[in-house]
Amino acid sequence: MTTTLTAPVATRRRVLPRGFAHGGLLLVLVAIVVFAGLRTDSFLSTNNLLNVLRQVSVVAVIAAGLTLLMTAGGMDFSMGGNVAVTTAVAAQMFAHGQSIWLTIVAAILLATVIGLVNGVVVTFTGVAPFVATLATATLLDGVALLVINGLSVSIDDQLSPLGIGKTFGLPHLLIVAIVVLAVIAFVMRYTTFGRDAFAIGGNEDVARLSGINVSRDKLLLYGLAGALSGLAGIMLLARLGASSPGTGGLQLQLTAVAAVVIGGTSLAGGKGTVLGTVLGVLLLGVVANVLNLLQINSYYQQISVGAVLLIAAIANLLQRRRH
Amino acid sequence: MTAPGTEVVRARGISKSFGGAVALRDVSLDLIPGEVHALMGMNGAGKSTLVRILSGAQNADDGVLEIGGTAAGPMTARKARKLGIATVPQRRELVMTLTVAENIMLGDLPTRTSLVRWNLIGKLARQALRDLGIDVDVNALAGDLTVAEQTMVEVAREVRRGGRVLILDEPTACLGAEAAAQIHALVRRLCESGVAVVFISHHISEVLALADRITVLRDGRVVWSGLAKETDETDLVRSMVGRDVVSTRPSRKSDKSVTGLKIESLADGRFIENLTVEVRKGEVVAVLGPAGDAQSRLFDLLSGRRRPERGHLEVAGKRIPFGKVARSLDSGLRCVTGDRRRLGLIPELTVDENLMLARDRLDRRRLHRRDRLARRAAPLRDDYRVVTLSPNPPVGLLSGGNQQKVLLAKWLGTEPVACLLEDPTNGVDIAAMADIHTLVDALATNGVAVLLASSDADEVMRLADRVVVVRDGRAIAEYDIDRITRDELVAVALGGAIS
Structure with a gap:
């Protein structure tokens, strides 16, 4: 009977183009862009748009890793904290005269190790990922402050090729983000490792019984989330030119989680798309930018961002319910 | 035969399709208080759709549903429940972390000045179970019960809420013979107390032993409907499948030494x-x-x-x-x-x-x-x-x-x-x-x-x-x-x- 019931649904899905699954989200995004274009002169200028994209690049890299991890039923709340530590350590290494490449490699390695520690705790102790990584998040925020001793550490223009450089008019930060998103999208769709993530998120017991090495995959996923946090940390440092108290941390984390969830990735695992995450990241970035351009009081800005979040989440759900 | 007019539910010419797929075609069904009406058919024959229509989860495209002698009009799940039609689905719908008593009284907790009256909950729940001859501790957690006990608790809850028509969707599907026997006994007691039971099952011998009336669906149509004593296993199989199903042991003569x-x-x-x-x-x-x-x-x-x-x-x-x-x-x-x-x-x-x-x-x-x-x-x-x-x-x-x-x-x-x-x-x-x-x-x-x-x-x-x-x-x-x-x-x- 179930098959009979769902037949028309399945046919409808096939007829519509891919990506229509995010139609509600796309609609909200388009509405805001149109509104912004009408109300401000500067929003649709190339400069402003590129600036928005440059700004969301860091969140996009974190959100990409988080999408894959959450699809596998995991969660890492410490990616923002990891970014804070990475930027702090990298800034101090620059300040102590270390070379660029050594610093970058060391920072990303450190971030990967932090991710792996999360992975070990979650995989082998059975502590809920949310709890474990919330604890490490707090811990890492403290460590970051310790590393820079609560002061701003400038790196001058050592990473400016990455931070403000462009190729063919595209900011380098944006190019890095696009590559990361593309790789994660490829992994999720075309590799067994990516499909294993769906299987583990869908039903971990079944995945294990089917011969998937669930523990290994989880460690890899948390390690990958850590590595991408490290990369995001370097990108953030390149963009800001300094590591200060409050760089990265929970605020950045919440933005990334919001973007991923808005994009339709299930908190319970088993579902997720990079395309949705991209739309979520763009939506949040565009809203922040538009509110700035309209010179709205920053208190109202926060209220508006929250409201948009809620609307997008509801639009997403209504969309899915119709299917 | 029961005299006409005593049916609590009369469905006539029910049709339903989804997009292009026809799920039900001109289905009629009578439910009589005190009778077990078995609904049989293969997976996909339309049983679930019919149940959903009876319980108000969906509306038919065509046909009339009379409940208690009057046309019911457009149905909702809430309305169906109010009219006394209750469904016990295949997957248990109990809150596993609450006690049996709380589950039975769920949504209807007795209170005094908005404080919960725990003694009364226990008393009413025990009463509801005793009326149906169910022996389950009301203070046990629902999650600790066996599947059969959970089913029985759910039945008791629906009857307490005023269910006159009880639809049991494969209540014995995952049960062993002993547990199934408990459910059968419960169904008989329900009938004695005047409830009309719709019993869905794939087990032919079970249906023949338990049901008063059988309706067989195939591809969304009623292919046979009548008294259980007027049919037998072979006929039922033929009605359900549309052909004879032969499943016999083959002789295996391979070398069985390794x-x-x-x-x-x-x-x-x-x-x-x-x-x-x-x-x-x-x-x-x-x-x-x-x-x-x-x-x-x-x-x-x-x-x-x-x-x-x-x-x-x-x-x-x-x-x-x-x-x-x-x-x-x-x-x-x-x-x-x-x-x-x-x-x-x-x-x-x-x-x-x-x-x-x-x-x-x-x-x-x-x-x-x-x-x-x-x-x-x-x-x-x-x-x-x-x-x-x-x-x-x-x-x-x-x-x-x-x-x-x-x-x-x-x-x-x-x-x-x-x-x-x-x-x-x-x-x-x-x-x-x-x-x-x-x-x-x-x-x-x-x-x-x-x-x-x-x-x-x-x-x-x-x-x-x-x-x-x-x-x-x-x-x-x-x-x-x-x-x-x-x-x-x-x-x-x-x-x-x-x-």
Whole structure:
């Protein structure tokens, strides 16, 4: 009977183009862009748009890793904290005269190790990922402050090729983000490792019984989330030119989680798309930018961002319910 | 015959289609207080749609629904409940972390100045259970009850809420004979108290014993409706399937001298004590016991999910350590769970992905291409007759029978040396059941050692060459299948003695 019931649904899905699954989200995004274009002169200028994209690049890299991890039923709340530590350590290494490449490699390695520690705790102790990584998040925020001793550490223009450089008019930060998103999208769709993530998120017991090495995959996923946090940390440092108290941390984390969830990735695992995450990241970035351009009081800005979040989440759900 | 006018529900000419697919065509149904009306049909025949329409979850495209003598008009779930139509679905809808009493009184907790009156809750809940002769502690947590007890609690809740028409959707599907008997007794008591019961089941003998009236659906139409005493098993099967279903034991004459699977002095707590079973290649050996006995623990132990306290496991002469899924799989041992929802399939993933879930991992495949996946899965779909309406839907949308076939194909398409099948025809209609039996026959013919863990005597009779009888965790006897009768096996499954 179930098959009979769902037949028309399945046919409808096939007829519509891919990506229509995010139609509600796309609609909200388009509405805001149109509104912004009408109300401000500067929003649709190339400069402003590129600036928005440059700004969301860091969140996009974190959100990409988080999408894959959450699809596998995991969660890492410490990616923002990891970014804070990475930027702090990298800034101090620059300040102590270390070379660029050594610093970058060391920072990303450190971030990967932090991710792996999360992975070990979650995989082998059975502590809920949310709890474990919330604890490490707090811990890492403290460590970051310790590393820079609560002061701003400038790196001058050592990473400016990455931070403000462009190729063919595209900011380098944006190019890095696009590559990361593309790789994660490829992994999720075309590799067994990516499909294993769906299987583990869908039903971990079944995945294990089917011969998937669930523990290994989880460690890899948390390690990958850590590595991408490290990369995001370097990108953030390149963009800001300094590591200060409050760089990265929970605020950045919440933005990334919001973007991923808005994009339709299930908190319970088993579902997720990079395309949705991209739309979520763009939506949040565009809203922040538009509110700035309209010179709205920053208190109202926060209220508006929250409201948009809620609307997008509801639009997403209504969309899915119709299917 | 009851005089006309006494029906509590009269459905006339109900039709319903979804998009292009017709689910129900001109279906009529009468429900009479004090009668058990069995609804039968294969997976996909339209039973669920009819139930959804009766319970107000969906509205018919066409037709009239009269409840208590008046036309009901457009229905909602709330309205149906108000009119006394209650459904007890196949999956339990209790809050497992609350007590039985709270579950029964859910949504109707008695309060005094908005404070909960715990004593009264206990008293009312006990009363509701006693009225139906159900013996369950109201202070127990719902999650701690057996499935049969949970079903009974749910029935009591619906009756307390004023259910005059009770729709039981496969209440005995996953139950052993003893638990099913408890449900049957409850259904009879419901009828005595004047409730009209709609009873959905795939078990023909059960329906013939319990129902007053039977309606058989096929492809959305009523193909037969009448008194239960006017029909028999053969006619019912023919009505349901549209042809005769023959499922007989083939004679297997392969050389049965090589040991394929050997379990030696297996012990795990009070569930399994010193169990030794040897299955030769090409042989089907059944471990049969009352539901929940030793045979239902074998899956966890053999698949590597759980390490037993003691025991050895050998596959084709090679010693396999317990507690390691990978080692169990490498040896060629395939364990097919009886609980496909929890341990068998991933509902969000597509049919093809589920079919190849184990195979591709065993092959250490790195890349995943949808078109190639479909090509690899196609022969499995054919061999196991998996029927889907759209090309590759999520497996969770398939009917139970098709899901079960996907589960079997997923494991048995991976060149097993030995396999454990746990209740392989769980919740499956008779045509699918016959298909699955044939598949198991083919496995044995191809030299696979098949261990069947079952609490279904008929299935054991049909499939097994030998049967090991277990009771209270111990193997108490072993018979060649031609040395024991069906009735004796039924007695075993019920937990009774063997003469």
